[in-house]
Amino acid sequence: MDELINKRINEVLKGNQDSFEEIVLLFQNRLYHVCYRMLGSREEAQDIAQEAFVRAYSNLHTFDQKRKFSTWIFRIATNLCIDRIRKKKPDYSLDAQVPGTEGLDMYSQIAAAEDLPEEEVERMETQERVQYEIGRLPEKYRSVITLRYMEELPLQEIADILDLPLGTVKTRVHRGRDALRKQIGTM
Amino acid sequence: MTNCPNEVVQYMHEYLDGEIAPEQEQVLNEHLATCEECQKLFDELSDAVALLELADPMQAPVGFTEGVMARLPQRTQQKKKTGVNRWLRKHPMLSAAALFLILMSAALFSSYNTNEQFSVTMQPNLIIEGDTVVVPAGEVVKGDLVVKNGDLRIEGQVDGNVTVIRGEKYMASTAVVTGNIEEIDELFDWLWYKMKTAFKGLAPDKTENQDTE
Ligand SMILES: [Zn+2]
Numbered sequence A: 001m002d003e004l005i006n007k008r009i010n011e012v013l014k015g016n017q018d019s020f021e022e023i024v025l026l027f028q029n030r031l032y033h034v035c036y037r038m039l040g041s042r043e044e045a046q047d048i049a050q051e052a053f054v055r056a057y058s059n060l061h062t063f064d065q066k067r068k069f070s071t072w073i074f075r076i077a078t079n080l081c082i083d084r085i086r087k088k089k090p091d092y093s094l095d096a097q098v099p100g101t102e103g104l105d106m107y108s109q110i111a112a113a114e115d116l117p118e119e120e121v122e123r124m125e126t127q128e129r130v131q132y133e134i135g136r137l138p139e140k141y142r143s144v145i146t147l148r149y150m151e152e153l154p155l156q157e158i159a160d161i162l163d164l165p166l167g168t169v170k171t172r173v174h175r176g177r178d179a180l181r182k183q184i185g186t187m
Numbered sequence B: 001m002t003n004c005p006n007e008v009v010q011y012m013h014e015y016l017d018g019e020i021a022p023e024q025e026q027v028l029n030e031h032l033a034t035c036e037e038c039q040k041l042f043d044e045l046s047d048a049v050a051l052l053e054l055a056d057p058m059q060a061p062v063g064f065t066e067g068v069m070a071r072l073p074q075r076t077q078q079k080k081k082t083g084v085n086r087w088l089r090k091h092p093m094l095s096a097a098a099l100f101l102i103l104m105s106a107a108l109f110s111s112y113n114t115n116e117q118f119s120v121t122m123q124p125n126l127i128i129e130g131d132t133v134v135v136p137a138g139e140v141v142k143g144d145l146v147v148k149n150g151d152l153r154i155e156g157q158v159d160g161n162v163t164v165i166r167g168e169k170y171m172a173s174t175a176v177v178t179g180n181i182e183e184i185d186e187l188f189d190w191l192w193y194k195m196k197t198a199f200k201g202l203a204p205d206k207t208e209n210q211d212t213e
Helices: A002-013 A018-039 A042-058 A069-088 A118-123 A126-136 A139-150 A155-162 A166-185 B007-016 B022-034 B036-053 B064-071 B075-090 B092-114 B187-200
Strands: B127-129 B132-135 B140-142 B145-148 B151-154 B157-159 B162-165 B169-171 B181-184
Touching (some): A002 A069, A018 A042, A042 A069, A042 B064, A069 A139, A126 A166, A126 B036, A139 A155, A139 A166, A139 B036, A166 B036, B007 B036, B145 B151
Parallel strands (some): B132 B151, B140 B157, B145 B162, B151 B169, B162 B181
Antiparallel strands (some): B127 B132
16 A cells, blocks of 8 residues: 555656546545544535645655655644634634643633534434534544544554654543543533 | 542553553453442443444545645646657757747847838849839849848849848849749748748758749
């Protein structure tokens, strides 16, 4: 797989733009899925996932072919998603600590979707409910939970994608699971 | 959970991450069997994971790839560039000629516009009447004759080529021209004429015919 991708990458670097299409086809579903889970909107997911590919194309010469391409493209995409999430609510003082949230700052709090009335949540179909609960997670947890449970990636790969120490990723997965448990439990 | 070992919750997460050691798993199981509170917490965490695992995988929408390709920077520019490069590599002679033509056009376009004045290649036996050049009857002009922005009337003989640029040419019944006769009126003709004169030094002129009227 990696060999094939590197072959295509080298073709693109030599000026054959069409080879990039094959790279897009190989990763488009996974990238779109991750963006959708992070952003909760199909339109935004398409926009950001496509932008991620465009950025990858423009910076392809910087990609180290000894590394995994999937890690690299997922990093570009998750960074774009996080930027988009943070830009959505620019009114808050982002560095302010939120009381009683274990050292989380506004960055991770603002991302949470608005809570809906209990009856409305109960009427949701399964898929809608899953996305609703993911969307309510603070952004810090949402990215690790998405990569862990939607993409089923190993913790070390998630650490590489998010450029975080492995210990931090583990802690966030634990806290993310616990946050989700509390969300569901309050229903 | 006040009497529970501190590490039990940690073990739950390690279990859910699939990273728990066998001895610790045994500790966890033994505790859960005796502690209702921890069992409840563990069930809730497992439910949260189970909910996530219900999420369906998703496909990128139709046209996704095309959208990416259309958004790539300078796509058309790059295509054009490689196209021209390929063409240049395939046709080195044509490319040189094309480049020459472009450079000449640029240079000559200005000279076409600025050289508005009447001029003629002066030969000893020519007669000038206002803006008309006359080759008198019985006279022989040796060499090429070029008249610019004026008329030419030939009654005698010219041993060479005759060119009239933006002017009229009158040939009397007695006229003899040994070379080519050309009249140039349009810009394109003018360029073509200049090209030919420029190339004359490079390639021999094969068209040597007599033109008499
Ligand atoms: Zn216990």
